[in-house]
Amino acid sequence: MKKIMNKLFLSCLKATELIEKNFHVQLSFSEQMQLKAHKMMCDACRNYEKQSILIEKGMETFQKNKKIEIDLEQLKKQINLNLTETKK
Amino acid sequence: MTSNLLETWVNQYTSGLYSWAFHKVYDSELAKDLVQDTFLAAAEKIENFKGDSSPKTWLFSILNHKIIDHYRKKVHQPAALENQSDSIYFDTDGAWQESRKPKDWQSDDEKNVLDETDFQEVLQKCMNALPEKWNAAIKLKYMTEKNGEDICQELGITTSNFWQIVHRAKLQLRDCIDKNWHNN
Numbered sequence: 001m002k003k004i005m006n007k008l009f010l011s012c013l014k015a016t017e018l019i020e021k022n023f024h025v026q027l028s029f030s031e032q033m034q035l036k037a038h039k040m041m042c043d044a045c046r047n048y049e050k051q052s053i054l055i056e057k058g059m060e061t062f063q064k065n066k067k068i069e070i071d072l073e074q075l076k077k078q079i080n081l082n083l084t085e086t087k088k
Numbered sequence: 089m090t091s092n093l094l095e096t097w098v099n100q101y102t103s104g105l106y107s108w109a110f111h112k113v114y115d116s117e118l119a120k121d122l123v124q125d126t127f128l129a130a131a132e133k134i135e136n137f138k139g140d141s142s143p144k145t146w147l148f149s150i151l152n153h154k155i156i157d158h159y160r161k162k163v164h165q166p167a168a169l170e171n172q173s174d175s176i177y178f179d180t181d182g183a184w185q186e187s188r189k190p191k192d193w194q195s196d197d198e199k200n201v202l203d204e205t206d207f208q209e210v211l212q213k214c215m216n217a218l219p220e221k222w223n224a225a226i227k228l229k230y231m232t233e234k235n236g237e238d239i240c241q242e243l244g245i246t247t248s249n250f251w252q253i254v255h256r257a258k259l260q261l262r263d264c265i266d267k268n269w270h271n272n
Binding site: 011014016024044045047052055057058070075078082084 | 191
């Protein structure tokens with residue numbers, strides 16, 4: 001019985017996999033339908049999706065805000081030094 | 089002659105190359121290394137530079153190869169065995185383990201959460217706690233405008249392998265935030 005249910009409505013493992021895949025590629029029609037049906041019945045996977053979206057957005061914001069100033073002059077000097085050394 | 093030329097390029101393009109590399113790898117030490125490697129490779133191959141393209145374009149193409157190489161290596165690293173199993177999160181039928189079921193975070197206002205420094209800090213901490221291979225896979229998603237399939241092709245892994253890595257990484261990330269974030 002459980003196997004038939006999983007086939008029709010996906011297991012949570014499979015459903016969360018599709019949720020992740022959905023961020024990157026268009027799901028096939030049957031995948032979309034299965035995922036939709038699964039989420040209707042499963043609170044945990046609905047929560048998972050909401051939180052996963054939040055994490056995605058969080059990572060985007062975080063990467064955008066993160067700026068690290070470095071000493072570019074120092075880096076240039078270092079590179080030039082390495083370049084002369086390798087030539088020797 | 090060539091050394092003068094290279095020195096001019098170093099002075100001219102280091103800043104731009106560094107910003108680009110940092111944007112792609114989000115790690116300043118690594119970005120510095122990649123820029124250094126780019127110039128070293130350029131010094132070796134300078135005879136091949138025919139001037140068909142501008143030096144800037146040429147240097148950036150070398151850098152892009154270095155960046156892809158970096159990710160390729162990371163993604164092909166073997167993951168620790170205990171990380172390969174789904175059984176921490178799911179039972180044999182693929183249903184959530186009771187203790188790991190995602191519960192509501194009680195955070196309806198998405199924008200507020202994203203502005204919260206606390207959430208950002210936990211997210212960063214949890215990202216750093218991921219195995220390197222997964223960390224690389226997750227960062228990769230922001231690296232290019234390319235779709236998943238192109239990324240996989242460049243990295244030499246199958247798409248199903250890539251989804252699997254991203255999926256595992258996300259499971260762990262979510263679980264880590266769940267445990268460490270004050271809202272819960």
